[in-house]
Amino acid sequence: QQQVKQSPQSLIVQKGGISIINCAYENTAFDYFPWYQQFPGKGPALLIAIRPDVSEKKEGRFTISFNKSAKQFSLHIMDSQPGDSATYFCAASRRAGTASKLTFGTGTRLQVTL
Amino acid sequence: DGGITQSPKYLFRKEGQNVTLSCEQNLNHDAMYWYRQDPGQGLRLIYYSQIVNDFQKGDIAEGYSVSREKKESFPLTVTSAQKNPTAFYLCATRLGTGYNEQFFGPGTRLTVL
Numbered sequence: 001q002q003q004v005k006q007s008p009q010s011l012i013v014q015k016g017g018i019s020i021i022n023c024a025y026e027n028t029a030f031d032y033f034p035w036y037q038q039f040p041g042k043g044p045a046l047l048i049a050i051r052p053d054v055s056e057k058k059e060g061r062f063t064i065s066f067n068k069s070a071k072q073f074s075l076h077i078m079d080s081q082p083g084d085s086a087t088y089f090c091a092a093s094r095r096a097g098t099a100s101k102l103t104f105g106t107g108t109r110l111q112v113t114l
Numbered sequence: 115d116g117g118i119t120q121s122p123k124y125l126f127r128k129e130g131q132n133v134t135l136s137c138e139q140n141l142n143h144d145a146m147y148w149y150r151q152d153p154g155q156g157l158r159l160i161y162y163s164q165i166v167n168d169f170q171k172g173d174i175a176e177g178y179s180v181s182r183e184k185k186e187s188f189p190l191t192v193t194s195a196q197k198n199p200t201a202f203y204l205c206a207t208r209l210g211t212g213y214n215e216q217f218f219g220p221g222t223r224l225t226v227l
Contacts, residue, residue, distance in 0.1 A: 009154075032214040043118075043204050043218035044157070089156060093214060099164060100145070100214050101172065104156040 004092050006105025013112050019077040021108045023090035026071065030092040032100070035064065035075045038087045038107075047088075048075070080112045117141065118219035120205050125224045127192075127199070135190045135222045137205030143217075144210035146188035150174060151202040151221075160203075163188055164210075192224065200226045 005024045013019045023033075031052050036044035050057045050064040050073065057064045063076040077084055090105040118139045127133045137146065145164045149157040159172030163182040177196025182188050192199045205219040 006156075034215070036218075041221075041223075043120075043221045046215060046217065049215065095214075099162060099170070100208060100216070101147075101159055101162060102157075102216055104158075106154060106156040 004090060004103050004105045006090050006108060008108060009106070010109045011111070013077075013080045013110065015080065015082060015112055015114050017080050017112075019080045019084065019110055019112070020074060021088055021090070021110070022072065022074045023092075023105050024070075024072045025092050025103075027092070027094075027103075028071070029094050030103075031095050032093045033064070033066065033073050034091050034102070035062075036089045036091065038089065044089060077110075080110075082112045082114060085110055085112050118205060118207055118217060120203075120219040120222050122222060123220070125222055127224065127226050129226055130194045132191055132193050133224065135192065135203055135205075135224070137188045137190065137219060138186055139188075139205075139207045139219075140186060141207055141209075141217070142185070143207035144185070145208040146182065147206040147208070147216065148172075148178070148180065148188070148190045149204045149206065151204060157204065160190065199224055 034049035035047045037047045038044040048059050048062050061078045066073045087107045087109045089107050091102040093100045093102045121136045147162040148160040161180040163169035179191045203222045206216040208216045
């Protein structure tokens with residue numbers, strides 16, 4: 001019940017295209033869903049996060065779509081740029097009053113080509 | 115300059131030796147976490163601490179130990195009992211109760227020779 005399943009494992013998108021990464025979770029107690037971006041040899045950086053009370057959140061070119069009934073959420077990167085080439089991790093945790101332990105997906109390696 | 119520092123960036127250890135990884139923060143965050151990252155497996159939680167002098171095991175605590183004597187510091191010791199210690203180790207912090215956001219340090223890459 002603690003798993004977060006992420007797909008695809010790798011993704012190649014042309015510059016200017018839309019990158020879409022999907023995640024599914026099992027534990028209905030999860031109520032915080034962040035996405036992290038990680039460049040090689042660096043620590044992950046928090047990109048954007050969503051809570052179940054909204055179906056979509058947008059920050060610049062990055063959008064999270066959330067489907068509570070399906071227990072799925074996805075990251076959309078609009079107008080993808082070569083600088084977006086990185087590994088992306090989805091994660092989930094329970095509400096902030098608890099230890100807020102993050103359960104991570106296995107990551108998606110995104111390559112944006114010219 | 116606020117943030118999370120991890121040292122060293124690269125660490126080499128011989129089999130059978132214990133080694134301690136440093137994590138320091140000046141963000142005044144209450145909670146601190148240690149994760150291990152292996153290729154294709156995402157990040158897995160080793161230990162976490164919500165307040166000083168208190169810590170709990172995560173999902174893969176065997177072969178590791180921690181201490182939290184100061185709010186700013188959460189060192190991780192990789193003992194000789196850890197069967198597969200070669201990995202990228204990441205420290206993270208969280209402000210505290212009521213906040214979910216976790217922020218990561220730059221990581222330490224440990225290689226056992």
